[in-house]
Amino acid sequence: MSEPLAILGVVGLRKEFGPLVAVDDVDFAIPVGGSLAIVGESGSGKTTVARMIVGLERPTAGAIIACGRDRSTPARGAAERRRRGGEVQIVFQDPYSSLDPRQAVTAAIDEVLRLHAADLDADARRARVGELGGLVGLDERQMRARPGALSGGQRQRVAIARALAATPRVIVLDESVAALDVSIQAQVLNLLADVRVATGVSFLLISHDLAVVRQLTEQVIVMQRGRIVERGATAAVLDDPQEPYTQLLRASVPTAGWKPRRRAGAR
Amino acid sequence: MTGIPGLRGTGVVGHLCAAVMVIAAVVALAGSALSPHDANAISLSYSFVGPGGDHLFGFDGNGRDILSRLLVGARTAIAGPSIVVVLSMTVGTTIAVAAAWLGGRFDAISAIILDVLFAFPGILLAVIAAAVFGAGLQAASIALAIAYMPYIARVLRGAALRERAQQYIAALEVQGLAAWVICARHLVPNMIGLVVAQGTILFGFAMVDLAAISFIGLGVQAPQADWGVMVAGGQTGLLQGYPAESLSAGLAIIVVVIAVNVLGERLTERARGGTR
Numbered sequence: 001m002s003e004p005l006a007i008l009g010v011v012g013l014r015k016e017f018g019p020l021v022a023v024d025d026v027d028f029a030i031p032v033g034g035s036l037a038i039v040g041e042s043g044s045g046k047t048t049v050a051r052m053i054v055g056l057e058r059p060t061a062g063a064i065i066a067c068g069r070d071r072s073t074p075a076r077g078a079a080e081r082r083r084r085g086g087e088v089q090i091v092f093q094d095p096y097s098s099l100d101p102r103q104a105v106t107a108a109i110d111e112v113l114r115l116h117a118a119d120l121d122a123d124a125r126r127a128r129v130g131e132l133g134g135l136v137g138l139d140e141r142q143m144r145a146r147p148g149a150l151s152g153g154q155r156q157r158v159a160i161a162r163a164l165a166a167t168p169r170v171i172v173l174d175e176s177v178a179a180l181d182v183s184i185q186a187q188v189l190n191l192l193a194d195v196r197v198a199t200g201v202s203f204l205l206i207s208h209d210l211a212v213v214r215q216l217t218e219q220v221i222v223m224q225r226g227r228i229v230e231r232g233a234t235a236a237v238l239d240d241p242q243e244p245y246t247q248l249l250r251a252s253v254p255t256a257g258w259k260p261r262r263r264a265g266a267r
Numbered sequence: 268m269t270g271i272p273g274l275r276g277t278g279v280v281g282h283l284c285a286a287v288m289v290i291a292a293v294v295a296l297a298g299s300a301l302s303p304h305d306a307n308a309i310s311l312s313y314s315f316v317g318p319g320g321d322h323l324f325g326f327d328g329n330g331r332d333i334l335s336r337l338l339v340g341a342r343t344a345i346a347g348p349s350i351v352v353v354l355s356m357t358v359g360t361t362i363a364v365a366a367a368w369l370g371g372r373f374d375a376i377s378a379i380i381l382d383v384l385f386a387f388p389g390i391l392l393a394v395i396a397a398a399v400f401g402a403g404l405q406a407a408s409i410a411l412a413i414a415y416m417p418y419i420a421r422v423l424r425g426a427a428l429r430e431r432a433q434q435y436i437a438a439l440e441v442q443g444l445a446a447w448v449i450c451a452r453h454l455v456p457n458m459i460g461l462v463v464a465q466g467t468i469l470f471g472f473a474m475v476d477l478a479a480i481s482f483i484g485l486g487v488q489a490p491q492a493d494w495g496v497m498v499a500g501g502q503t504g505l506l507q508g509y510p511a512e513s514l515s516a517g518l519a520i521i522v523v524v525i526a527v528n529v530l531g532e533r534l535t536e537r538a539r540g541g542t543r
Contacts, residue, residue: 054441078445085443098434100453111452112442159438166442 359419460538467531
């Protein structure tokens with residue numbers, strides 16, 4: 001793969017927690033406008049990769065380049081911190097702890113706009129907050145509410161709107177729909193697909209749910225114990241997995257008529 | 268149940284306690300205006316004379332009006348603990364939040380310093396402060412603030428760590444907000460329930476300790492009216508069968524401390540089991 005126009009790329013990424021190697025020699029690149037999924041079971045290191053990309057963990061080795069700029073070391077100074085925030089955003093898994101319980105939705109989004117769109121005056125910010133609310137499908141009453149008054153799906157919409165307020169080029173979706181029940185999950189997935197069309201943002205999707213991966217991304221990498229074991233176009237990898245581990249992941253997905261079998265046999 | 272927003276969930280008792288505190292605060296601010304007589308006017312012919320006329324509580328051994336001295340004495344009795352609370356809460360919260368946020372070396376070093384401070388009882392520090400800076404309310408209050416700060420810092424560090432682990436804090440970091448802005452605007456406001464609760468309980472402790480320090484003569488100095496000074500000054504009357512001065516001042520301390528502690532406990536309970 002050679003894409004000079006990668007919006008986000010990592011090279012030789014490694015993370016050690018004491019003696020444990022959580023992420024080992026991970027490489028990938030997301031082309032401008034493209035989306036990539038990282039799949040793997042719990043403990044495969046996929047969330048650690050996400051946390052390093054947004055700067056919540058510091059890599060032990062390797063480089064992370066977003067929008068042509070390295071971000072593998074901590075930001076120096078307010079301007080760089082703000083610029084990084086405007087490049088890559090994240091939506092977390094747990095919609096119940098990802099919003100400040102004391103802050104109404106409009107205030108939360110307005111706070112981001114003050115930081116990332118400092119040229120907007122109060123009226124323009126109010127208009128932009130309304131626009132973002134409309135984009136993620138929140139009505140005016142919900143926009144005035146505090147998180148405690150909103151359901152999990154609504155909160156996740158708020159988290160998406162807050163991420164979008166920074167006008168990022170990439171949004172990391174760290175199991176962002178995993179905590180929602182299935183019908184809400186479908187709504188949020190449709191919303192994310194629409195957002196992508198409307199804004200041209202790239203997604204880095206961290207998931208263990210292969211159906212979600214198929215809906216949102218073109219490229220996929222499969223991680224096991226910190227290493228990439230398979231990669232390729234999403235449809236090809238999911239339809240015709242080459243690695244035994246990927247085959248196992250796929251065989252574990254319940255479908256119509258699916259009967260649980262002993263995993264020991266499948267291994 | 269309806270109620271004052273800040274007291275929601277503390278029940279009738281909580282509201283009663285708050286009312287006692289408000290009355291104490293009003294008396295502390297306006298005590299000298301409310302007092303019917305000059306609190307320091309001595310007339311030995313009235314020594315230990317009982318209640319009568321507009322002297323509702325009678326006179327102390329020096330013939331001073333006890334009610335007036337109670338009202339005037341509220342000022343130092345309330346001001347001292349207030350200084351302790353403001354100082355130790357400010358410093359304690361700052362250290363707790365910094366330790367939780369920075370972690371690592373700062374957390375370890377601050378823990379050691381707090382452990383050393385834990386070893387000094389408040390009264391001992393107050394005695395040392397009186398020896399070095401001279402007796403008085405200020406030195407005693409500052410000494411107590413230093414002695415209590417580690418307790419506050421330790422309790423709040425735990426709360427700050429819990430809050431720090433919330434994903435909304437991580438989301439704000441990714442947005443690019445400065446750490447101190449996140450702490451000031453989000454982290455501390457979300458633990459304010461516990462901060463207020465701890466401060467309230469601390470107020471009660473500080474009030475008793477400062478009264479004790481005044482009692483042993485290292486806090487507020489006689490003849491200035493102060494509840495602790497009055498408890499001490501009433502000793503001679505106690506021995507002669509005139510307990511009014513010590514009892515009334517002691518009762519005033521007890522009522523305020525109980526009100527403050529009960530309210531503090533209820534606020535803590537609410538903060539711990541708070542709905543998110």
